[in-house]
Amino acid sequence: MRIILIDDDQLVTLSLKTILESTNSVQVLATGTSGAEAIALYQQWKPDVLLLDIQMPNGSGLDAGEQILQQDPNARILFLTTFSDDAYIAKALELGAKGYLLKQDFAGIVPALEAVMQGQHVFGEQVVSCFSKQFKKKSTFDYAKYDITEKEQEIIAQVAKGYSNKEIAAALCFSEGTIRNYLSSILEKLQLRDRTQLAVYYYHHQMDV
Numbered sequence: 209m210r211i212i213l214i215d216d217d218q219l220v221t222l223s224l225k226t227i228l229e230s231t232n233s234v235q236v237l238a239t240g241t242s243g244a245e246a247i248a249l250y251q252q253w254k255p256d257v258l259l260l261d262i263q264m265p266n267g268s269g270l271d272a273g274e275q276i277l278q279q280d281p282n283a284r285i286l287f288l289t290t291f292s293d294d295a296y297i298a299k300a301l302e303l304g305a306k307g308y309l310l311k312q313d314f315a316g317i318v319p320a321l322e323a324v325m326q327g328q329h330v331f332g333e334q335v336v337s338c339f340s341k342q343f344k345k346k347s348t349f350d351y352a353k354y355d356i357t358e359k360e361q362e363i364i365a366q367v368a369k370g371y372s373n374k375e376i377a378a379a380l381c382f383s384e385g386t387i388r389n390y391l392s393s394i395l396e397k398l399q400l401r402d403r404t405q406l407a408v409y410y411y412h413h414q415m416d417v
Contacts, residue, residue, distance in 0.1 A: 209234055214264070217261075244272070257306075260285055273287070281401075301404050331370040363390050373387045373388060
């Protein structure tokens, strides 16, 4: 897979580049150290995945990611940072990023890239925990007014926990095709773009399932 790696710490960039390319499944097209470089390099190379740090000079990763996604909604952006900050996580997911990983989890970066290439979204367990705590509410949101069934609520909860269609299908004893159909219907009913927005929506309207 063809990726671009953006991090303001050049030692981190060099280390990640070495680790990723040693797998023989990743080609690092270019590296950069700022949000401005991220935008320019993405436009130049149109990579399969953009690995993007958050706190950087000359434009943060979040600002760069927002601009890139406005220009190319299909861009695959995977945020990679040392900060498990609730506000960062929420903003990254609301932008439509494919995932949010902590740099400390070096072993999980390549599997995360592969998952993103397969159309999945990647949230580390710690990230999901932070995100759910931030948006947890005491009241239960009434999904029935949107014609969301109890079964669909179960699927929404599974998506919000970061499970793939295959994992949800196994847990609920359905086929993957059935889960895909359910998700399409749910997104249409709630007028959401994708499963990332669905996860954000869920945690904004926390329910007990």
